[in-house]
Amino acid sequence: MADAKTAKINRLNRIAGQVRGISQMVEDDRYCIDILHQMQAVKSALAKVETQVLKDHAACCVAEAIASGDEADQREKFEELVDLFAKRR
DSSP states (O other), rough: OHHHHHHHHHHHHHHHHHHHHHHHHHHHTTOOOHHHHHHHHHHHHHHHHHHHHHHHHHHIIIHHHHHOHHHHHHHHHHHHHHHHHTOOO
16 A cells, blocks of 8 residues: 555656646747647546545545445445545536
8 A cells, every 4th residue: 555655646746747847838938739738648647646546545445434334434435426526527
């Protein structure tokens, strides 16, 4: 789990660097399409991290709620996921 956490942090740090690079591109009046390509790359990288965090949540938090047998906790975890996906629309 520590390796997965480190991988996510490293990826997020790279994304932060990409965002700073995009900011510099805007500052330097770079070609709009080049900026947009970099923005798409950042969105794709964020989506990959998001997917991993979601998988981790399902593997840990949701699985623990199911294993606990606590219906209130299970309902809460389910509602969190429903709310999350509702916001994506």
